[in-house]
Amino acid sequence: MLTETDNKIPLITLLGHPNSGKTTLFNYLSGKKYKTVNYPGSTVEYSISRVLSRFEFNANILDSPGIISLIPCSPDEKLSVNYVYNHPKHGKTDLAVVTLDASQLSRQLLLVKQLIECNFKVIIALTMLDILNKKGLDISAEKLSELTGCDVVKIDGRDGDGIDELLKIIKENINKINENNVKHSLKNYDSAKIIQLYSDIEKIEKEVLFSIEPLTGENELIHIENVNKKLTVLNNYKNNGHRKIDKNTISIDRFVLHKFWGLIIFIAVMSLTFTSIFWLAAPLMDLVDTFFGNLSEIASNVLGNNLLSDLVSNGLIAGLGSVLVFVPQIVILFLILGLLEDSGYLARGAMLLDKPLAKIGLNGRSFVPMLSGFACAIPAIMATRTIQNRRERFLTIFIIPLMSCSARLPVYALLLAFLIPQDKPFIAGLALTAIYIFSILSSLIIAGVVNKFTKRIKSINDNSSFIIELPTYKKPKIDTVLKNTFKNANQYVKKAGPVILVLSLILWFLTTFPQQNQEDLSVNKISSTELVLNATSPFALINSDTIKNQNSGEENSDSESETEYDLSKSYAGMIGKIIEPVMIPLGLDWRVGVSLIVTFSAREVFVSSMALIFKVTEDEDEGKFQEGILNSMREAKNEATGQQLFTTATIAGLIVFFVFAMQCLSTVAISKKETGGWKIPILQVVVFTGLAYVMAFITVHGLKLIGIS
Amino acid sequence: MRSASELKIGEKAIISDIDNSNPSARRILEVGFTPGEEIELLFKPVFGDPLGFSIRGTLIAVRSSEAKCILI
Numbered sequence: 001m002l003t004e005t006d007n008k009i010p011l012i013t014l015l016g017h018p019n020s021g022k023t024t025l026f027n028y029l030s031g032k033k034y035k036t037v038n039y040p041g042s043t044v045e046y047s048i049s050r051v052l053s054r055f056e057f058n059a060n061i062l063d064s065p066g067i068i069s070l071i072p073c074s075p076d077e078k079l080s081v082n083y084v085y086n087h088p089k090h091g092k093t094d095l096a097v098v099t100l101d102a103s104q105l106s107r108q109l110l111l112v113k114q115l116i117e118c119n120f121k122v123i124i125a126l127t128m129l130d131i132l133n134k135k136g137l138d139i140s141a142e143k144l145s146e147l148t149g150c151d152v153v154k155i156d157g158r159d160g161d162g163i164d165e166l167l168k169i170i171k172e173n174i175n176k177i178n179e180n181n182v183k184h185s186l187k188n189y190d191s192a193k194i195i196q197l198y199s200d201i202e203k204i205e206k207e208v209l210f211s212i213e214p215l216t217g218e219n220e221l222i223h224i225e226n227v228n229k230k231l232t233v234l235n236n237y238k239n240n241g242h243r244k245i246d247k248n249t250i251s252i253d254r255f256v257l258h259k260f261w262g263l264i265i266f267i268a269v270m271s272l273t274f275t276s277i278f279w280l281a282a283p284l285m286d287l288v289d290t291f292f293g294n295l296s297e298i299a300s301n302v303l304g305n306n307l308l309s310d311l312v313s314n315g316l317i318a319g320l321g322s323v324l325v326f327v328p329q330i331v332i333l334f335l336i337l338g339l340l341e342d343s344g345y346l347a348r349g350a351m352l353l354d355k356p357l358a359k360i361g362l363n364g365r366s367f368v369p370m371l372s373g374f375a376c377a378i379p380a381i382m383a384t385r386t387i388q389n390r391r392e393r394f395l396t397i398f399i400i401p402l403m404s405c406s407a408r409l410p411v412y413a414l415l416l417a418f419l420i421p422q423d424k425p426f427i428a429g430l431a432l433t434a435i436y437i438f439s440i441l442s443s444l445i446i447a448g449v450v451n452k453f454t455k456r457i458k459s460i461n462d463n464s465s466f467i468i469e470l471p472t473y474k475k476p477k478i479d480t481v482l483k484n485t486f487k488n489a490n491q492y493v494k495k496a497g498p499v500i501l502v503l504s505l506i507l508w509f510l511t512t513f514p515q516q517n518q519e520d521l522s523v524n525k526i527s528s529t530e531l532v533l534n535a536t537s538p539f540a541l542i543n544s545d546t547i548k549n550q551n552s553g554e555e556n557s558d559s560e561s562e563t564e565y566d567l568s569k570s571y572a573g574m575i576g577k578i579i580e581p582v583m584i585p586l587g588l589d590w591r592v593g594v595s596l597i598v599t600f601s602a603r604e605v606f607v608s609s610m611a612l613i614f615k616v617t618e619d620e621d622e623g624k625f626q627e628g629i630l631n632s633m634r635e636a637k638n639e640a641t642g643q644q645l646f647t648t649a650t651i652a653g654l655i656v657f658f659v660f661a662m663q664c665l666s667t668v669a670i671s672k673k674e675t676g677g678w679k680i681p682i683l684q685v686v687v688f689t690g691l692a693y694v695m696a697f698i699t700v701h702g703l704k705l706i707g708i709s
Numbered sequence: 710m711r712s713a714s715e716l717k718i719g720e721k722a723i724i725s726d727i728d729n730s731n732p733s734a735r736r737i738l739e740v741g742f743t744p745g746e747e748i749e750l751l752f753k754p755v756f757g758d759p760l761g762f763s764i765r766g767t768l769i770a771v772r773s774s775e776a777k778c779i780l781i
Contacts, residue, residue: 069739106765107741191729194738243747243766250751253768257752257761351770355756358772364759463732465775466759467740470768 010059010174011090012051015115016099017108018066019471021127023047023480024157025099026063029167046083048090057171060090068107070114070186073465075393076385085184092184094177095170096120102139102154103131105209109201110194112148117197118184121173124152125166135244136212143208246472249344253470256348266352269345273336274436277329277374277406284328292321311508318608319504320497326604327489329406333375334488335481337368342476347468354466360444361451363387364466366396370443373403377667379488381674389464391454394675395447401662401671401684402443404436407603411658414607415651418630439659446691503601507609510572572613586657586693587650587700589639599663606658647709653700660692713742713762713771713779716750722781723747731778741765742779 016022030049047063065080072078086092096115100108115122124144132139145152151169155162255261296313303309340346346368354364365387373380380400387393412435420428568577568590575597576590583593595609607629614632636645662668662685671681703709716722724746727734741764742748751768752761759770771779 071735071739073736104765104767107767110739110741191727191734191738194735195727195743198738198741198743245763245766245768249768253752253761257754259753259755263755347770351759351761352754352756354770354772355758364770465733465736466770466772467733467736467775468770469740470761470770472767 010094010177011087011092012059012061012095012097012170012174013084013087013093014061014063014097014099015084015111016066017068017101017104017111018469019474020066020099020101020104020108021125021155021157022066022099023063025097025125025127025155025163025166026061028157028160028163029061057174059095059170059174062087062090062093067111068469069111070118071189074386074388093120095123095173097123097125097166097170099125099127101128101131102126103128103135105139106198106201106205109148109204110197112150113197113201114186116148116150118186120184121177122148122150123166123169123173124148124150125162126152126154127157129154129156131246133212138210138212140208140210144204147204147207249470249472252473253348256345257351262348262352266349269340269349273333273340273371274374276336277333281328281332285325288325288328289321292317292324296321307512310512311505315505315508316501318508319501324493325410326406327493329409330375331485331489333372333406334485337372338481338484339476341368342474342481344471344473347470350468351466351470358464358466360448361392361395361454362399362447363389363392363396363464364468366392369396369400370403373400373405376405376407377401377403377664378670379491381667381670384674392464394680395450397671397674398450398680398684399443399447401664401667401688402439402446402660404439404659405603405664407664408658410604411599411606412655414610414629415655415658418633418646418651419648435655435659442659503598503605504608507572507598507605510575511570511609511613513571514569582693584641586653586696587638587645587647588654589645591636591639592645592654596657596663599661601663601665603658603663649700649703649709652703653696656699657692657696660688660695662688662692711781712777713748713750713781714760714773714776716748716760716781718750718753721747721749724779724781726780728778728780731775733775734778737771737775737778740769741767742769748779748781 014022014026026047026049029051030047031052046065049061051057051059051061064083065076067077067080070081070084072081084093084096098112098115100112112122112124126139126141126144129139139154141152141154151173153162153166153169155166256265296317299317300309300313303312337346340349350364350367352364353367357364357366366384368386369380369383371380372383377400380403381397384393384396384400387396412432416428416431420431572594573590576594579593579597580590583589583596591613592610594613595606598609599606610633611629614629614636633646634644637643638645668681668685671684672678675681710725711722712728713722713724724742724744726744727738727742731737742762746764749763750760751763754761759772760776761768761770762776
């Protein structure tokens with residue numbers, strides 16, 4: 001098939017197992033000037049770059065995700081493999097450069113063999129020679145080249161040794177590329193074929209590996225004396241060093257994969273992860289919060305007292321602030337996930353949890369997506385692509401919205417602050433932990449129940465599988481981890497940002513219009529300018545001076561009831577009245593109803609909308625924003641019954657509601673995309689929100705029954 | 710005939726055959742479990758499954774239901 005891409009500049013694709021030094025090589029060739037792109041609609045990403053001009057030839061170079069075979073097993077692998085055959089943007093691969101971990105020769109040669117069988121022009125870049133040497137072995141590049149028919153170059157990722165030679169060979173081969181249409185396909189690829197490929201590989205391995213003297217201090221001298229020994233062909237090669245696993249890894253795994261200590265370490269790692277998400281992020285979130293608070297103040301001072309000013313400071317800046325305030329948490333979570341993955345721990349975590357997860361219809365591979373779900377369901381749902389089995393993957397996607405994502409945190413923080421005295425932050429922390437554990441347990445129970453009910457649909461082709469390589473423990477590469485973290489944070493802002501921003505503007509519009517007279521507007525402004533913003537931080541320590549300055553000079557005479565009356569005339573109020581009948585059984589009224597409606601687009605808006613709706617009028621002597629909102633919550637009366645609106649029971653009910661309810665448009669969208677239909681997202685909305693309502697009802701009335709109102 | 714899933718911790722064995730009727734057989738072969746290779750069961754974490762094998766100088770975790778197709 002001739003397409004326009006055939007006239008393109010040559011495409012070099014880098015291939016290789018995960019952790020075989022592929023990206024390091026890519027960085028050398030591209031001079032680190034590349035862009036990372038996601039394959040359309042997936043988390044699988046590739047980096048593409050022009051080869052550095054100083055290397056004096058023109059070609060694109062593509063770094064694809066690590067694969068172990070050309071026959072894919074998961075949706076993720078399928079994409080990567082398909083694009084080796086034909087990349088939608090850059091055409092077909094002209095030259096395959098394979099990084100081959102020399103210390104893992106026999107397993108990694110399979111991919112080389114497959115590529116050769118597939119008629120790709122292959123160049124082998126041998127890496128990790130230092131590890132091979134540590135095992136007391138060396139490898140002959142010439143022999144390997146002779147036996148495979150490919151050009152072979154030894155490279156050293158640490159100092160760039162061998163890169164020049166590799167480039168010379170690439171250049172020679174690029175010039176030889178002919179435009180003939182080579183058919184790339186693997187023929188008769190069955191078990192017998194794999195066994196045959198492996199037996200070829202073993203013959204190669206036997207001929208190319210040489211033993212060298214162990215490089216211990218004492219033997220150094222002997223080693224020098226016996227240089228010739230280096231060339232001793234490995235005879236009994238199967239019992240030799242190269243089949244031994246890294247000693248450190250084995251000793252660490254004696255604990256990490258220990259029957260008892262493994263579990264303790266796992267619990268410790270997870271607790272540490274979550275505590276740092278909350279406690280490391282808190283001061284940073286305050287910083288972001290204060291910044292936007294000040295920005296909003298400046299804006300409203302500069303623009304004066306008018307509608308535009310209100311729109312900019314309350315709508316626009318407040319909206320932006322509510323997006324960015326979560327960035328510290330997301331950054332910290334991805335940073336920790338990156339460190340855990342790079343060090344090799346996540347694969348062990350997945351292994352540890354495979355059995356219990358398999359019992360409820362999930363897979364060990366569900367572990368990482370579920371963990372990411374605590375930051376945000378969107379990247380988490382995309383991360384399920386590594387799960388081969390369709391049913392397990394869909395079930396994982398199904399329960400991910402139940403993981404307590406960072407958007408729920410400010411909501412819980414506000415509601416818990418109402419229940420628990422401020423001077424006991426320890427109890428609040430414990431309560432938050434309890435909510436998290438409750439949400440995890442609920443999600444597992446729901447997965448188990450769904451699994452039971454759908455078991456009959458299971459088809460024979462649905463082979464559930466868990467085969468993963470446990471990588472050698474390594475010191476994480478900080479720069480790669482940081483780069484990925486930055487990328488994820490960026491993605492969050494880009495994806496979630498616009499949604500939340502638009503929503504804040506809509507909320508502003510709904511609560512401000514229809515326009516009331518000018519006096520009312522000024523009242524409206526006092527109460528909301530700072531508050532909307534500050535509401536977005538769960539740990540809002542709000543700069544009291546700001547609010548005081550704002551309040552002084554304006555009349556504070558309007559009573560709370562008057563401002564509430566104003567709001568009920570706004571569009572938001574009208575909507576709230578419609579859903580009031582639904583809220584009454586939960587002991588709540590239309591005002592909470594409005595807040596809950598807006599949360600269906602983004603949960604974190606709950607706090608700011610509560611602030612807007614309950615018209616927090618600041619008390620002169622109390623500087624803190626949260627105090628203000630809590631006080632007005634304490635004073636609020638249920639308009640339907642005249643009783644106190646927020647009680648221990650109704651607040652507990654609200655918390656339970658937030659644990660279950662599917663209140664996130666972006667999650668619905670991504671769930672539809674990833675499952676390829678509306679069935680699962682609709683089920684999620686109906687089941688989780690219905691469950692949220694029922695559970696909240698049970699909580700409220702259960703608590704009342706045992707005497708807690 | 711025994712399978713790799715019946716090994717005890719620290720026990721080594723040579724793979725004699727791979728049972729092709731198991732749907733995971735191909736992936737098992739691809740990651741390096743081929744007849745003639747020596748394997749050792751190294752780890753059996755908390756819940757006793759999956760199993761951690763050493764094969765061709767690396768560690769691979771395999772569910773015991775899948776390790777059943779590795780005959781020794």
